[in-house]
Amino acid sequence: MTIRPLRSDETDLLKDFLYEAIFIPEGVEAPPRDIIERPELRIYYEDFGLGPADLALVAEEDGKVVGAVWTKIMNDYGHLSDGVPSFAISLYKDYRGQGIGTKLMQEMLDCLSAHGFKKASLAVQKANYAVRMYEKVGFRIVDENEEEYIMVWERRCD
Numbered sequence: 001m002t003i004r005p006l007r008s009d010e011t012d013l014l015k016d017f018l019y020e021a022i023f024i025p026e027g028v029e030a031p032p033r034d035i036i037e038r039p040e041l042r043i044y045y046e047d048f049g050l051g052p053a054d055l056a057l058v059a060e061e062d063g064k065v066v067g068a069v070w071t072k073i074m075n076d077y078g079h080l081s082d083g084v085p086s087f088a089i090s091l092y093k094d095y096r097g098q099g100i101g102t103k104l105m106q107e108m109l110d111c112l113s114a115h116g117f118k119k120a121s122l123a124v125q126k127a128n129y130a131v132r133m134y135e136k137v138g139f140r141i142v143d144e145n146e147e148e149y150i151m152v153w154e155r156r157c158d
Contacts, residue, residue, distance in 0.1 A: 001100060003107050006056035006068065014045040014056065014088075017068040021090035023125040043074045044088050053085035055111055059100045067091035069104040071112060071120060078123030078150055080142075085112065087122040089130075101130065105137045109153060118155045123148045 006013065018036050035041065048054050048070070056070035071085035078086045087108070091101055112120055122139065124131055125148055134151050143150040 001066075001103075002060045003057055003103060004060060006058050006070070008049060010058070010065070011045070011048050011056075013058070013065055013068060014048055014070060017090040018044050018088060020092060021088055023128045025125075025127055040076075043076055044070075044072065048072065053112070053115070053117060055085075055108065055115065057104055057107055057111065059091070059095070059104055061095070066095040067100050067104055069101075069108045071108065076123070077148065078121045080119065080121035080150070080152055084119045084121055084152075085117055087120055102133055102137060105133065109137060109155075113155050120153045122151050124151060 015036055018041060019033055022031065022035070024030050036045075048056070051073055053071050053073045056068060058065045059067035067090060069087065069089040071087055073083060073085050076086045080086075087105075089101060089104060089108075091104075109120070121142075122134065124134060126144070131149060131151075137153070138156075139151040139153045141149045142152045
């Protein structure tokens, strides 16, 4: 498995991975694929590459992209404050639970640090097993509503 930057000709992959990122609880039917065209979801991929925090990494296995993590400053569900990038991450189902997501997150946090960012945020459904992984890589819960946690990562000063 290789982790590498997303190439500019691959940005349409973000749409696929955004759909894959939608948490679907056990026994609930998946939403239609065009849900990612809703304005509150389009912000995750529209105009990607134009902002200072538009960073993306992909996990590749045997020449196939199997996961992606990307950041963008946007007013999304996990928006913390101006200038703080929000995270999105997803893996195809067959590749989950193998540590790939953790590796992608760690590499992206290093990338954000290298670009001078000191904070990042995300929103995650409380029932999503990924909450533990986010905590493992350094995110902490700073707010919550009935369904979601808002989590933040802050770069440690050495």
